[in-house]
Amino acid sequence: MRSFWLCLILVFSGFVATAQTNKIDDSLNIRKIYDMSLLNGKSYSWLDHLSNEIGGRLSGSYGAEQAVEYTKAELEKLGLDKVWLQPVMVPKWTRGEREFAYIQTGPGATRNINITALGGSVATPEGGTKAEIIEVQGIEHLKEYGRENIEGKIVFYNRPMRADHIQTFEAYGGCVDQRYSGAKEAAKYGAVGVIVRSMNLRMDDFPHTGSMSYGDLPVNQRIPAAAVSTNDAEYLSSLLKIQNDLEVYFRLNCEQHEDVQSYNVIGEITGSEFPEEIMVVGGHLDSWDLGDGSHDDGAGVVQSMEVLRLFKETGYTPKRTIRVVLFMNEENGLRGGNKYAEVAASKGEDHIFALESDAGGFTPRGFGITATDAQYSKILSWKELFKPYLIHYFERGGGGADISPLEGGNTVLAGLRPDSQRYFDYHHAANDTFDKVNKRELELGAATMASLMYLVDKYGMENISNETTEMPD
Template sequence: MKHLALTLAMLLSFSGFAQTDAQVFKSIYSASLTKGKSYEWLDYLSNQIGGRLSGSLNAEKAVQYTKEELEKLGLDKVWLQPVMVPKWVRGNKEYAFIESGSGVTTTVNICALGGSVATPIGGLKAPVLEVDGIASLQALGKEQVAGKIVFFNRPMQPDIIQTFEAYGGCVDQRYAGAMEAGKLGAVGVIVRSLTLRMDDLPHTGSMTYGNLPNAQRIPSAAISTNDAEKLSAMLALDPSLKFFFNQTCRQLADVESFNVIGEIIGSEFPNEYIIVGGHLDSWDLGDGSHDDGAGCAQSMEVLRLFKELGIKPKRTLRVVLFMNEENGLRGAKKYAEEAKQKNENHIFSLESDAGAFTPRGFQFDCDDAFMDKMAKWEPLFKPYLIHYFERGFSGADVAPLKTDSNVCAGLRPDSQRYFDHHHAANDVFEHVNKRELELGAATMASLIYLIDKYGI
């Protein structure tokens, strides 16, 4: 009988624990959906400030705006963490055409890749060599590549359901294509935009020359998917056609910028840190709403929800808006470096950098024991249609904080439309759904609540 009574007491205790957490979840989702601030913050970042390229005036405005908004929340501390960032400027709008005969040209849509050098003054025209990746290029050798514009035309694989996996399968041609083509004497590079959508919008993104000498650094641009198909079809009919493009981008000296940080000090374990964040910088073609204004607004909302609902965290909660994720990760590296110097114990780091679409769950960089803990928490999330809990990559900005004893995580929204907008001119506020954004913020806050209450 004693054993039975003890068992019943334990069950009742567990039932009360689960019900209490369920009630907190409900209050978090209700507060985010009925009186949240994430959509308002994103509106201002997107429509009043706009694209926030590292080192730009808009990036500076975003730093000041988000710092002021965090100060209004009544957090225990808000500060700016200085970091030197690269300053690349696009210059005049790029122009390109396919020349299929004397005086016969077809205009196409391109944009310079971030970090690229400019074309010669007046533009660059040369024969085109189409390849499906870096390995194919290298197999051709210098004799066939020298003097050509290399056209990388490997699309994202459409039958891969996880679109980030499809992106990862071809991003190397954008990032390292110009470096590898330059080694073989090419004069320029054109890369098919990394999107599953067929449209006329070129998608930019970072690229590198590695240690290539300046004399071998060649201009690199993205071409829209529709125009990539057009160029490929025209090359099949006439391999001797030429391609012309003109871009005036420049790499300037590094400038000072900042990570924006705010925190609520923990009541029981102030030296255990839980952080939530996104990256404040964006590319310049759109206004960076999905990538990653949304993640910043959601991360700010997590701490606002704790304040709004009177949830007093046991551990120190920090929001970090990282600078320079897009073309250098300088902010993430600086934050991790200072955290290590101060011997700060970051037990859990959560990043939102996959768009503002409907949240599906999380991906964790963790051990088996933590995944077992997550399995016990899944019933709390299921009423909100959050079912995806998998091990994998967390996020570029929190990854430098990973140790053998902590957990890094990434919010995983539905990704099927993300690459329609990624790094393109249509990454704008009108393509963000208010409810989806707020659901994401609530989902993040709910996980942070559990981590703070029970640890990892």
């Protein structure tokens, strides 16, 4: 019996020693990753080219085509085991000539307002649309007014993003339905057009575009849809309080074309021990056409590319296969994410982990994670390793639109969570430009992503073992 307890003590001591050694090794390796990103990073220069030399990258555009060619060439320079293009058919929508709108404030008196067509909208008639405008606070309020008060009018959706939500994506989710489905629902009541308050927490003159859908509404019943800046939304609303028969004119010149072929861009380091276990890191290569898409999602693209470069530069050899996937068509169709998951399923590939960056290039705070209890606990056991880098946010629920089709089975989904307070100042607007991205914040985000990928690769996601560091309190 005494021998048994002695053996047990020795085994336990061995486990503790191994865990402590692993913790030290992990801390040193993560330090190397951060040092390499901050002192010799490539993400910022990649973003400079993507934003300033190529610019907006709406699906089906020449900019998107250039972005595919550029990122493929840059991945090939990294000496990865494999780089390839995955064909995907994507929608093509063009904005046409710049939109124009004004409020008729009196006989012969007008004031111009800042608008932009919503992605997927039909054009107005050639001469534009002019009608009385009615303000509502959301789709659910349409029935309160009824067809008798809406028919022949322009519906003005004016529900703002709620400023009391600390998590700004919750504020966005609370009102984005009026942008996405507002035109479809207003058309059922006979409206001739819709104008939607921009999804923006700041008061400014930038209208924010974004995708919208008519659902199964017949083409001849579809009405034009535009977003208006927050300053002009406030001005319009204040005028309606004293003049309820106010008229607004707006002109859109957009057009929907036939689908065209584009590509997901994929690069891979083949795993040295478990090549059949695949880990993905990615962002979406397409962007809206108003700015150059630096935050949404140029930042996520270059951070994801940087993860694989950091592994190569620091000399780390992954046990598992690690892929960077630059998805096409997240903004107005999610065709790239769906195609990647479809091909993966057809090949019977085993994806154990997927990490996405699609929340801007701001200071990283942590991760949102979709996983089983055991998997989530395992990731939490690494939290202490991120403390020196001020990464503290590890929460259930997360991932991203492009990796969401991979959900199911044992696949863990994670999303980088940067500080989100300024994200919607730029989201889908003309001011989403390179000068709004801070080099250091971008590089910290890339290092944070690479560190989590390193830990998942080293320890895997299937089994909880004593190899991992201790759980934090």
